[in-house]
Amino acid sequence: MPEHSAGMAVEDAGVFPPITPPDDEVRERAVARHAQLTKPQGSLGRLEELGAWVAACQGVCPPKPFERARVVVFAGDHGIATQGVSAYPSEVTAQMVANFLAGGAAVNVLAAAAGATVRVADIAVAGETAPMVSKYKVRNGSGLIDREDALSAEETAAAIRAGRDIADEEIDGGADVLVAGDMGIGNTTPSAVLIAALTGSEPVAVVGRGTGIDDQGWIRKTAAIRDALRRARKVGADPVGLLRTAGGADIAAMAGFLAQAAARRTPVVLDGVVVGAAAMVAEELAPGSREWWVAGHRSVEPAHTIVLDHLDLKPVLDFGMRLGEGSGALTALPVLTAATKILAEMATFADAGVTSNDTSNDTSAETAVTPEPQFTEPEPVPDPEPAPPKYTVAPPLDL
Ligand SMILES: Cc1cc2ncn([C@H]3O[C@H](COP(=O)(O)O)[C@@H](O)[C@H]3O)c2cc1C
Numbered sequence: 188m189p190e191h192s193a194g195m196a197v198e199d200a201g202v203f204p205p206i207t208p209p210d211d212e213v214r215e216r217a218v219a220r221h222a223q224l225t226k227p228q229g230s231l232g233r234l235e236e237l238g239a240w241v242a243a244c245q246g247v248c249p250p251k252p253f254e255r256a257r258v259v260v261f262a263g264d265h266g267i268a269t270q271g272v273s274a275y276p277s278e279v280t281a282q283m284v285a286n287f288l289a290g291g292a293a294v295n296v297l298a299a300a301a302g303a304t305v306r307v308a309d310i311a312v313a314g315e316t317a318p319m320v321s322k323y324k325v326r327n328g329s330g331l332i333d334r335e336d337a338l339s340a341e342e343t344a345a346a347i348r349a350g351r352d353i354a355d356e357e358i359d360g361g362a363d364v365l366v367a368g369d370m371g372i373g374n375t376t377p378s379a380v381l382i383a384a385l386t387g388s389e390p391v392a393v394v395g396r397g398t399g400i401d402d403q404g405w406i407r408k409t410a411a412i413r414d415a416l417r418r419a420r421k422v423g424a425d426p427v428g429l430l431r432t433a434g435g436a437d438i439a440a441m442a443g444f445l446a447q448a449a450a451r452r453t454p455v456v457l458d459g460v461v462v463g464a465a466a467m468v469a470e471e472l473a474p475g476s477r478e479w480w481v482a483g484h485r486s487v488e489p490a491h492t493i494v495l496d497h498l499d500l501k502p503v504l505d506f507g508m509r510l511g512e513g514s515g516a517l518t519a520l521p522v523l524t525a526a527t528k529i530l531a532e533m534a535t536f537a538d539a540g541v542t543s544n545d546t547s548n549d550t551s552a553e554t555a556v557t558p559e560p561q562f563t564e565p566e567p568v569p570d571p572e573p574a575p576p577k578y579t580v581a582p583p584l585d586l
């Protein structure tokens with residue numbers, strides 16, 4: 188077991204303190220501020236709601252634009268990848284970790300574009316990775332979930348603990364918004380199993396094309412999900428039991444990370460189906476965590492829509508994306524920044540000397556004589572002769 192989890196009782200890793208929601212009173216202040224900004228009421232739509240959410244999370248209105256957005260990519264392999272459920276081989280996972288470190292992956296580009304920085308954590312890559320990313324490694328690949336448990340009880344606890352410790356490190360280091368990303372060939376299969384187990388869905392409802400499997404791959408993947416679901420039945424809806432039997436170390440770490448972020452009152456932008464599966468488990472571990480998350484996007488993977496419905500989260504973007512790595516969340520992050528800056532930087536009607544239609548603070552109304560109505564009801568106009576129809580139906584052609 189990695190040193191960071193030494194001394195931690197196995198059964199405590201998945202125990203979280205009660206999650207307190209973002210500050211509703213501040214959210215209301217943000218809504219009230221929106222009404223004073225120089226724009227018609229409600230005209231910035233969802234942007235207004237997102238800005239109020241950021242304010243409620245930060246407990247301050249106007250909210251502060253993010254200064255340290257951080258994405259943590261949780262990497263891990265999955266035994267089930269050997270069963271032909273992915274369009275790519277497992278070795279790609281370690282190769283992509285090297286690509287992340289070299290700055291060449293989508294996550295690097297999208298993070299830079301959104302003003303975020305990237306951390307990579309090897310939780311269960313099959314094979315060696317750079318020492319700087321392997322501090323929290325739990326094992327080399329998780330088990331073949333259609334015939335064995337993904338993890339032992341100790342490994343499950345170590346993985347959840349790893350995610351919690353990583354969230355703590357990032358928040359203590361000043362992160363003010365977090366993103367979890369995934370990298371692991373085969374990981375959409377355990378994700379689908381967890382989502383099906385927690386929502387009572389059928390394998391065919393949760394199976395997706397992942398990296399782009401063909402129809403034969405789809406059949407193999409559906410069978411793998413079915414078999415893993417059958418094995419997972421013994422643990423019911425127990426979240427830690429599900430991570431152990433049908434999840435994997437990387438997904439367990441993500442679940443710990445997402446719940447710990449909520450426990451530490453730090454907002455999170457969720458990504459696609461893999462992070463979504465971890466989020467569903469995290470919500471079971473620490474109910475109420477979902478209030479600290481915004482759904483960055485809707486992934487193409489069908490199971491992701493099931494997650495969004497289950498957690499009652501409305502995605503910011505629906506871009507037809509299906510990559511993972513945190514890519515959808517990072518594409519949405521600038522929208523959150525824009526929403527925050529609207530509340531922080533726009534002028535109010537009073538500041539800008541723009542006439543508002545808000546009379547709630549207008550004391551002159553009490554002393555004024557009845558004002559002249561600006562618009563009067565028009566006199567009723569008598570019905571004119573019915574106009575002839577503009578277009579008439581042509582008579583049938585006599586052929
Ligand atoms: C080059 C490459 C980069 C990726 N980055 C994320 N994924 C994503 O695709 C994989 C999940 O799909 P499946 O379950 O079908 O294997 C995971 O590695 C996920 O992170 C990638 C996949 C590949 C091939």
Ligand SMILES: O=C(O)c1cccnc1
Nearest residue numbers: 397459460486509510511
């Ligand atoms: O939705 C995702 O995050 C996703 C989809 C396909 C492959 N990997 C990740």
